[in-house]
Every structure is written in structure tokens, then in C-alpha cells.
Amino acid sequence: MTSHVEDSGSSARLSPFEPGPDGAELFTAQGIERAWVFAVPMRVKFRNITVREGLILQGSAGLAEAAPFRNYPPPVAATWFAGAFAVAARGLPAPLSPVPLNVTVPVVDPDTAARLVRESGCSTAKVKVADPRSSLEDDIARIRAVRAALGATGKIRVDANAAWSLAEATAALPRLGEAAGPGGLQYAEQPCQTLAELVELQRATGIPVAADETIRLGGQLTEVLASGLAAAVIKAMPLGGPARAAALVADGLRAAAPGVTSAPLLVVSSALDTGVGLSAGLALATQLRTKAACGLGTLRLCTDSILTADPRIENGFLYPVETLELKGNLPPVSPEVQQWWRNRVEQVAAGFARL
Ligand SMILES: O=C(O)CCC(=O)C1=CC=C[C@@H](O)[C@@H]1C(=O)O
Numbered sequence: 001m002t003s004h005v006e007d008s009g010s011s012a013r014l015s016p017f018e019p020g021p022d023g024a025e026l027f028t029a030q031g032i033e034r035a036w037v038f039a040v041p042m043r044v045k046f047r048n049i050t051v052r053e054g055l056i057l058q059g060s061a062g063l064a065e066a067a068p069f070r071n072y073p074p075p076v077a078a079t080w081f082a083g084a085f086a087v088a089a090r091g092l093p094a095p096l097s098p099v100p101l102n103v104t105v106p107v108v109d110p111d112t113a114a115r116l117v118r119e120s121g122c123s124t125a126k127v128k129v130a131d132p133r134s135s136l137e138d139d140i141a142r143i144r145a146v147r148a149a150l151g152a153t154g155k156i157r158v159d160a161n162a163a164w165s166l167a168e169a170t171a172a173l174p175r176l177g178e179a180a181g182p183g184g185l186q187y188a189e190q191p192c193q194t195l196a197e198l199v200e201l202q203r204a205t206g207i208p209v210a211a212d213e214t215i216r217l218g219g220q221l222t223e224v225l226a227s228g229l230a231a232a233v234i235k236a237m238p239l240g241g242p243a244r245a246a247a248l249v250a251d252g253l254r255a256a257a258p259g260v261t262s263a264p265l266l267v268v269s270s271a272l273d274t275g276v277g278l279s280a281g282l283a284l285a286t287q288l289r290t291k292a293a294c295g296l297g298t299l300r301l302c303t304d305s306i307l308t309a310d311p312r313i314e315n316g317f318l319y320p321v322e323t324l325e326l327k328g329n330l331p332p333v334s335p336e337v338q339q340w341w342r343n344r345v346e347q348v349a350a351g352f353a354r355l
């Protein structure tokens, strides 16, 4: 069920990044002084990813992360780059607050799931479900193991990454809620694809539902905030950086206010970022003053780090790191990966030129 990444390749990799001609022009216009490409192996396969890749950009205010997933469409990738340009040029607000975390439980066997929960110190767990490589019975066993490790008072969320039809989700969620035991599920994150399905599912099952892909890929943050869904998953860099993400949330909540009686829980989550992107997540959580456990504990899913010091996880909280500094002695990224990111930046530059 779980594919483990080879030990031999467990080191993070980092190389200076040479943009192509259009990318170089874009970087100069955006005040980017230096850039690097990174590749960090994952401990376990996570949403089909075994190596997390992306760019680190340095501007006058510091480091920023531009790491849209390879399969992201160009406009979503461009928004992510725009966010990185903003962070590199203007920096993050200070000071950043520590935030409570959820432990992220990938599609692993029940014993591994329980161990991840126990090691995390978190009182909220987010369990990945509905993976094509596993069954509903596997999901139920994983959730039971998580409940046993978490104790009766912990909260359990599940994330289906839009894998189910409305009918499948309507059948599966009550069973997962039962497996979660006391209190059931805190919420189910993106069980189905469309916002209409999510709203109908929450109404039909009475189980709280959160939107994720509808926001970060579908661009429907405002609609989600007005929809009556129980929670909204907000990711700083895919939404154009922490300042823009916070502004979009504030605008959306203002617009929704007259008709919506209860605002959704705002859950700031990682995009499997390095410590650079996670710092932007901390900035967003600080600005939104969200009390919900954040999905920013994902460094545990990686084998290694590109920074000399990362935001620190302690007792289920993430604490900011004062200075972001890249390690100086990492092995280089493969030519194929470097070329892929050169092409990605050329494509993003073409999009910016059309604006
Ligand atoms: O929210 C968390 O606990 C961790 C982050 C996480 O689950 C994700 C990070 C990156 C890509 C996504 O597919 C995935 C998610 O769907 O929320």
C-alpha cells in the first residue's frame, strides 16, 4: 500500500537555478537576485509524490518558495510565483506566532498511523482516505488506529482529495465517522469535486465538510466562505502569498457576512512546503488569528531539509525560525529537474508578459 522511498536517495538536493531568457527578464523585473532549485525526497509517497521539488527565490527582503506541483495548470502556477515574488520583495510580517498543528497521516498501515500520531504530540489528526491504492476497510482500520493513539478527546479530520462521487461520499462518510468514535469527524476535507456536491453532502449526512481543492485549484474562495460549509482550507503560497491570501479571506468574509450565520473554520495548511513556504503559512495563520489546528506539520513527511534550521515542531505546535538560511553543502539536483523548472519559469514568464 505504501511505497517507501529508497534510503540511498534520502538527502535533500539543491542547485543554483539558471532561468532561461524570459525567466531571467521576469526575475529581474520582480527584483529576484538569486534562485535555487531543490528536490527533497518524501518518507512515504504522498499524493503520488515521492520527491518534492521547486524553486527558492531571493529578493531584497529574503527567501520565498515557488513550488507549484508539476501537474498544476499554468494560471495556478503563476499565482504561486506571484506570491513568491511578493514575499521575496516585501518579506513576512514579524513576529510570527506559534500555531497548533494537526498530524498529517498519509495512506499508511494502521501501526504506522498510530506511531505517527503518538510521535507528533498533536491532539488533532488529519487522515488521508479514498486513495485508489487502498480500500474503505483500510481507511476504517487506519482511522480506528488513529483514534486509539489520539485518545478520546482528540479530533479527527479526513481528507479524500476529491476522490469520491456524491453517492460514494454519502455512503463512506458515516462509516468513517463511526470509526472515528467519540465526537465523530471534526470535518471531511474535499470529499467530492464540486462545491455544490460538498454543500449537498454536508446537508445530507450532517457531517461537517471542508473545501480545499475548490479553493486552491478552483479559485472559489469567496463562494466557499458564503456556502455554509463548516471549514475552509487556506494555503498561503498557492493563493498568491500570505498577504494576498489574508486579504482574499477578509474580502470573502465581508461579502458573505449578510447571508451567512456562521463563518467557516479557517484551517491554514501546508502545500508540502520546505521551511521557507511553511514560514509563509505561519505568517498567514498569525494574520488570520485562526484557532484551528493547522496542517503545517508536513516537514515530518520529508527525509531531509534544505535549511540550516527549520520552523520547530514541539508538543504539537509549530514555532517560527528567526532566520531562513539555505544549507551550503547539499548535492546537486539532476539536470532533468533543473531543465523542467527552467521550462516552467519560461511558461510562467509568458503568462506574466500577457498580463
Ligand atoms: O493539511 C495537512 O495536514 C498537510 C498538507 C496536505 O494534506 C496537502 C499538502 C499538499 C497537497 C495536498 O494534496 C494535501 C491536501 O490535500 O491538503
Ligand SMILES: [Mg+2]
Pocket (backbone or CB within 6 Å): 159, 161, 189, 190, 212, 213, 233
Ligand atoms: Mg486537502
